Amino acid sequence: MRISGDVWTKEDDADLARLARSGASISYMSAWFGRSKGAISVRLSRRRLRPREGVDVDAVERLFVSGSTAVETANRLGLTLAQVRGVLRYHAIVRPGSTIHPRWVRRPHDDRILALSGEGLGPAGIARRLGVPAAHVRSRLLTIARREAVEELRSDSPSISSRAQSAAFGASA
Structure with missing residues (x-):
């Protein structure tokens, strides 16, 4: 070095x-x-x-879900830790047996955020309506997606995490 x-x-x-x-x-x-x-x-x-x-999302998911840490996944795929963490967050990739982190509890605006994203509003539009920063809306949408991914693993029922995830990055739901 x-x-x-x-x-x-x-x-x-x-x-x-x-x-x-x-x-x-x-x-x-x-x-x-x-x-x-x-x-x-x-x-x-x-x-x-x-x-x-592009980052091979399938490879990241395969390694992470099989038990590799984010650091091990990054090293095996020749990526940075930030890239791996970004993929894990953006795609709401969680391991089987994951628990819901205390930060992932429902917050007062969550239902309203999801309703507005369902109407086709992006994070900036939702933020204006609720009077909160757009970064807060994006963060909450990603948190909702992660929480629902864990709940889906537990119950094997379909979730709306992809809708929340898409809304976080401005795609129409």
């Missing part, structure tokens, strides 16, 4: 852009440059580059 604080040269930036466009993983780029995955991620972000267009 390089000493913390090494300056990125123009040649390094050109190589980084080339590797990112070619689809190289952050792990590969980390080894290539001799820098940490975090340093690579930060530089990619600052240069507005994306290392990979």
Whole structure:
């Protein structure tokens, strides 16, 4: 590894852009440059580059549900921990036997948020109607999706988590 604080040269930036466009993983780029995955991620972000267009959600789910931790899943797939956590949150992926976290309890606005998202409003529109920040609405919709995913695992009944999840990211329900 390089000493913390090494300056990125123009040649390094050109190589980084080339590797990112070619689809190289952050792990590969980390080894290539001799820098940490975090340093690579930060530089990619600052240069507005994306290392990979898509993350294999099925692979993340398969590993995580089979018992791998988020860190192990990230290492096996050559992803960052943030990417894995993002996939787990966005897709409401939970393990069998998961319990409902105390933060996931129903809140006063939850029913109203779901009703408004069912009317086709996005998080910003719901937030305006309720007088709360849009980030709060997105967070609640994702929390509802996670809670319902756990409840679905317990009861094997269909849930509306995909509706809540879609609404959190602005897709119409």
